[in-house]
Amino acid sequence: MFFFLALLPDTVIVGINAGVPVKKVVAQVGGKSYRIVVKNKWILVNGVKKRSFRLRNARLLEPVRGDYPGLLIFKPYKGGIRILNRVPLQEYIADVIASEMGDAPLESLKAQAVLARTFLMRWGKRHGSFHACDRDHCQRYEGRNRVKSIHRRAAKETRSMVLTYKGKPVEVLYHASCGGWVCEPKYVWRRGKRLPYFWTGEDEDCFEDDNPRYTWKVFVPLKSCPKVRRIPGSLRVFSMIVDGDTLYAYDIRRRFNLPSTVFAYWCTQTGVIFIGTGRGHGVGLCQRGAILKAKKGWNYKRILLFYYRGTTVKKVGR
Numbered sequence: 302m303f304f305f306l307a308l309l310p311d312t313v314i315v316g317i318n319a320g321v322p323v324k325k326v327v328a329q330v331g332g333k334s335y336r337i338v339v340k341n342k343w344i345l346v347n348g349v350k351k352r353s354f355r356l357r358n359a360r361l362l363e364p365v366r367g368d369y370p371g372l373l374i375f376k377p378y379k380g381g382i383r384i385l386n387r388v389p390l391q392e393y394i395a396d397v398i399a400s401e402m403g404d405a406p407l408e409s410l411k412a413q414a415v416l417a418r419t420f421l422m423r424w425g426k427r428h429g430s431f432h433a434c435d436r437d438h439c440q441r442y443e444g445r446n447r448v449k450s451i452h453r454r455a456a457k458e459t460r461s462m463v464l465t466y467k468g469k470p471v472e473v474l475y476h477a478s479c480g481g482w483v484c485e486p487k488y489v490w491r492r493g494k495r496l497p498y499f500w501t502g503e504d505e506d507c508f509e510d511d512n513p514r515y516t517w518k519v520f521v522p523l524k525s526c527p528k529v530r531r532i533p534g535s536l537r538v539f540s541m542i543v544d545g546d547t548l549y550a551y552d553i554r555r556r557f558n559l560p561s562t563v564f565a566y567w568c569t570q571t572g573v574i575f576i577g578t579g580r581g582h583g584v585g586l587c588q589r590g591a592i593l594k595a596k597k598g599w600n601y602k603r604i605l606l607f608y609y610r611g612t613t614v615k616k617v618g619r
């Protein structure tokens with residue numbers, strides 16, 4: 302367990318703008334504006350040459366807009382300016398769950414907070430010089446734009462909690478809505494890992510949910526009528542034969558721009574009408590399902606253990 306302590310940082314470094322260097326930054330602190338551009342291996346801050354520059358509790362106007370807690374650090378990097386945000390762990394967790402879920406019941410936010418922390422432990426080293434980028438590649442982070450007291454409370458009430466399986470942090474996967482059917486990674490990605498805590502089957506709360514936000518209709522002009530295969534015992538499609546090609550779930554969504562693979566379809570003279578429900582891949586925690594479960598009184602541990610079978614919520618240092 303001591304191995305974990307070293308891996309959960311008390312300050313998180315976030316790569317803003319996906320960690321990709323930019324040519325120009327515009328920031329503000331208390332009414333004062335800073336225009337930062339790159340010149341050779343230096344940066345110019347309002348015309349003054351510097352090796353690096355820091356701002357505390359600043360607002361960014363370019364390249365992304367938002368209020369950022371902690372320190373913003375600007376450094377020349379690969380011909381541009383790299384923007385990093387140093388933020389205390391608890392603040393980062395609160396901001397991530399606000400960016401990911403917005404307004405939601407406390408226990409569903411707490412479940413997401415545990416996953417956000419678990420993600421840092423499992424993947425916090427893959428970017429090298431920062432812990433996580435601010436995009437879906439890692440976890441969405443928009444500074445404190447959307448954070449409210451309930452998000453801070455969810456972070457606080459799950460302090461130091463991560464989700465583990467046999468003593469190791471789980472693979473963190475989640476999606477907006479499963480449309481009633483969650484599944485294992487092997488049904489989504491061709492080389493999807495076999496991880497014992499993911500399962501395939503019905504998420505009853507979402508199946509019965511008729512919120513129109515999660516139903517959709519997409520028309521795709523196609524010459525032939527596709528054939529699909531569904532996961533046994535599920536309405537979720539995992540492969541499709543179209544114009545002689547076999548597409549796997551992930552590619553089906555990408556090729557036709559479908560929000561999910563839970564759909565029915567009709568072929569017409571000019572193409573195919575897809576009518577579906579759900580958003581996202583269907584693996585791991587379903588945010589919509591977590592919200593519905595919290596509303597009927599489930600606590601965050603019960604929610605997490607529903608989506609991640611046989612796992613344990615564990616307290617680690619900090």
Ligand SMILES: [Zn+2]
Pocket residue numbers: 428433434435436438439440
């Ligand atoms: Zn990333």
Ligand SMILES: [Zn+2]
Pocket residue numbers: 478479480481482504507587588589590591
């Ligand atoms: Zn669901």
